Amino acid sequence: MFRAPHISLGQESADLMVQRLLSDDFAIEDVLFMSALQVAREVARHRGRPQQVYMVGFDFQPELGYAQVDGAHYETGDDQTRAMMIGMQENFLLNALYTLQGSALNVTHVGSRAYSRLSVDDLVEMFLPDVHDRPDRTSWAVSIVAEITTNHFGDLGRLERMVRAAAAAGADYVKVQKRDVETFYTREQLDAPYRSPFGTTFADYRHQLELSAEGFRFLDALCKRLGIQWFASVLDEPSYRFVMQFAPPLVKLPSTISEHTDYLSHVAQDCRCGIVLSTGMTDRTYENWVLKTFAHAPQLYLMQANSAYPTPPSDANIGVVRHYDRLSKADPRIVPAYSSHDPGWFGSAMAVAAGARMVEKHVKLGNTDWAHFDAVALDLTTPAFRDYVGKVREAEVIVGAEEKAIAPSEHHKYRRTSA
Known part of the structure; x- marks a missing residue:
């Protein structure tokens, strides 16, 4: 020291x-x-x-x-x-x-x-x-999402640093969360002890983390300046109505609320933008319900996820992404995707090989033991997220095209000659 x-x-x-x-x-x-x-x-x-x-x-x-x-x-x-x-x-x-x-x-x-x-x-x-000769974000088939969640802690200066770092690393989107604290949680949950710099209860913590309308306007203006897009996980109907005033390109429905079918059905009927739907803690029955309920969504990102933080490699089940890729062949509205709660970049690279066209990774700004998702998130104060983006892009390049053709780099070592 x-x-x-x-x-x-x-x-x-x-x-x-x-x-x-x-x-x-x-x-x-x-x-x-x-x-x-x-x-x-x-x-x-x-x-x-x-x-x-x-x-x-x-x-x-x-x-x-x-x-x-x-x-x-x-x-x-x-x-x-x-x-x-x-x-x-x-x-x-x-x-x-x-x-x-x-x-x-x-x-x-x-x-x-x-x-x-x-x-x-x-x-x-x-x-x-x-x-000026490098590929811009629009040239990549796979979208990379820097999942900020609430790791901005309601601090606009901290949020700006995170968005700028994510954009500089090559992310296509940043994602935040929005929930109506007083109605989403029970009174017992809100009154429970929780140690954080913002107070002594879980309510103190959760209220501090929520961005106001001013915060979302700030995020929107910042992203436009930086050439990166944003969207949000909306966990309840009041939050959905609140976020839609900013006309985001996508709305995410996280696996946390997969049992809130009345709310999900309302979004399916009302929303006119793309839906990103995480499938953690669900099975094929839920998938069938989703495909029927969101039949009119202009885009439906089916995002394979395991809700454990961190996800053991044996439970990542990247093969589900391959299944979503097959669904997308029959229904072009479907976009196979992967939400990475597993450590590092390897699972996401595998997901790209399986057909994912969107991958999402949690990010943070330094280590904060009392914050949610801290253990699995990549620290934006280090090269970790930039390296993650690089590995995903490398995987995308290596996967290449599905159509078999002779590549410019190929040549025949032994040429056939006439007798």
Whole structure:
């Protein structure tokens, strides 16, 4: 464990902050990028060679706020205070750029400011020269869903980080959940003790996790900016009516409510978008009921799932996906799918080979022992979900097409010659 002093921002400490940047005494500054630059200097010293630092995302535009999505700000303080704080930080950056000239640290600001040495497009071209030639999300046959559930904990900043990480990893969708807490659970369940940062009962925990209308508008605007789609598991009729106001492309009905047939029948009659239906804890009888009840759904994603967290490999039953694939041949509305509660990526890759055209994986942001689904979820603060997406895409490429043909890579080692 590394410990360092924290130096609060004040008039005297501000005057010395740039000087501390060049000293050997490390401190946590209120202007955190100054501490980050000091770490980079230490890396350069340790390696014995200059280090290049690219500062990306430091736009220093007060009108955008500290965090901004389509005009919605999530921060405290008025406009004048925000402008003063952001302007002050920009001045520290300018002083740091001047002070570090000729040092072992080469700092390049990326953006559109007068002192920016690269634009964002320049940086992309430098590090990802073939980015425009790569397949976009629409070129893949298999949709990948980052299942956030309620692991955002009702915190819009946390939700934004998760959505951005999922989009950067290559997910096609993010999925959240919505339930009417007071009617979905019994009073006995709500009053039960539950330890979390939000209170001492299960009700305290569940109420905190539910996104408000503002939260869903934030999610919708963010996903549009990032070019990723979203949908939600809706566990009851009030939640269904609530979510449909945002016109999501899909609605999920989780296996948790497979016995709530009155509600499921209502959605089947009312919904005009695609239905993703998880089949955990059900058998062929339920499947027959679903096929009859959802006969008019424009798309019906039949999602093989086992509701154990985590699912033992022996209970994953990927063969069910193959069965759903056969159903889809007779009824093109049906989309075979797989909800992965098994560890890692292998089950999902197998599901793609079995015909799945959608796979879903739980994600989280760091480890939180008191959160649901934490044990099986992939941590977005690590490369785990990006690796998962890569393995699914690799499986999709390897599966290829069903029609037998001569591939461009093939050649005959022994050519037949005439006698």
